[in-house]
Amino acid sequence: MSASWFLTVPLAVLLLVPAAAAASAGLRGRAGTLPADSKLGVHGPAAAVSPAASAMANRVAAPVVLAAAAVFVIGAILTLALRQPTGTTLVIFAVALIGGIALLIAGGSLGERAAATVPKPAAKPVGCEGCACGSGGCAGLTRSAAAQA
Secondary structure, three states: OOOOHHHHHHHHHHHHHHHHHHHHHHHHHHHOOOOOOOOOOOOOOOOOOOHHHHHHHHHHHHHHHHHHHHHHHHHHHHHHHOOOOHHHHHHHHHHHHHHHHHHHHHHHHHHHHHHOOOOOOOOOOHHHOOOOOOOOOOHHHHOOHHHHO
C-alpha cells in the first residue's frame, strides 16, 4: 500500500521550502548580488570581515548550495512520484533532507575557508570615527604643536 497524499504532499513541501531558499542563495551568491547583511549566505567570522570577503565566500559556496537545492527538489519529486509504502517514503524524505543539509554545511565551510584568504581591509585611525575632518583626514588633528610651528 502506498503512502497517502496527506503524508507525501506535506513532506514534499517541507523539502521545497529549503530548496527555494538554497536556490536563491546559490544563484545570488554566484552572481555576487547577495548582500552581506541578508539572512541567506555564508555568515562566518572570516566572511564578516569585509564585503569582499562575504562576496568571495558566497561565490565559492554557490555551486554546493545549488547542489543542495537540487537534492531537496529531487527528494520532493521522488517523495511524490514514486508512490512507495509509508516507510520508504519517510526514508526518501530523510535522506534528501539530511543530504541537502549536509551539502549546505559543506558549502558554508568551503565559503568560510575562501573568505579567510581575502586580505583584511586597513583599519582606520582611532580618531576618524565621525570626526568630519574632510579630505585631509585626521592629519591636522594628530600633529603636535611643535610640528606645526
